[in-house]
Amino acid sequence: MLSALMSDPTENASRLVAVPSVSSQSNLPVSDVVESMLSELGFTVERQEFLDPHGVRKANVIGKIGPGTGGVAYFSHTDVVPVDSWSVAQHGPFEPRVRDGRLYGRGSCDMKGSIATAMAAVSRLDPNQLVQPIYIVCTADEEVGFHGARHMVENSTFYREMVASQSRAIIGEPTELNVVHAHKGIYGIRVTSHGKAAHSSTRDGVNANLAMIPFLAEMKAIHDETRNEPRWQNDQFDPPWINWNIGINDLNCAVNITPPISICTVYFRPMPGQNTEELLSRCRAAADRQGLEFKLECAGAPLSGDANSEFVRETLKLSGATRSKTVCYGTDGVMFGELKQILVLGPGSIEQAHRDDEWISLEQLKKGANLYEQLFRRWCVQ
16 A cells, blocks of 8 residues: 555545635645645656636645556645635634534535545555556635636646547545436636726716617527527526626716726536537627627536446446436546547535535545555556
């Protein structure tokens, strides 16, 4: 065994949860812990630091153990969602606690618990018996636009190695250890109308909402179309539509001021085979007609693995399940289109992710570590 001290996934998860890593802040402290854990297990570590769109320094950590290429690549992220509404009175969000068969704390489910199970699984292997590599990837900013995954895809030597050899890819997001072969993509746009603030009783102001209203009408029409037309439906998903979500805000501080700015956001989740560019082009054209500022804020294609592939079938057999599933949330997998053998499989339930009392069951941590160990042995151990 590589490290008996890291064979307990609950201990590993507690160690990670205890380090704050909300996406708006730097994840360097938790990346330091991940790097230390990987080094302790004998991984060769590639660390990538970069500045996020707000100028905050972030890091991806990619580890490799074992000879050659191919093998298995496990993908995860170290950032977590905000903790402003944390509701557990007994302890804070970064004070992990075990209670009633659960580990509580921000990130325990999404997805530091999953990282902990992968570490535990590797710790139970004999490195001298590895015949193919195991990669463990921990990215930044999955929760806020996949910035870390994008940076890794563009810059990581280890990732290029995975692509060249078509490593089996497992994204460890919470699925209750169900095998997921596909999930929706995610695209987000921000459209801005600029006006001029003035007292509403004068003729000096320009109300930014007036140019926005016709644009909103077109967004509503697209919303209705995607709910009703068969080409935007896919019954393999629940819900079977693309979730065309419209947000509006004029940031106005008083009712007697003409709003100087009006903002519309649209986030939608396309499914495999749908014409995303058509929708984006229609949004751009609608913005141009009203003289509005258009910005594509995030873009990630659906993950579309082959439910009938040998990789999925073997994983199902080892997991004890009979068929794979689809889910409607997204993962870093939206950036990994070059990897053809890919699925999502991780401990914990998405129902517990992002909650103000986030937790993961100790049973899921135990089962996750055992399943990952089986998968690593199946493909990487002699």
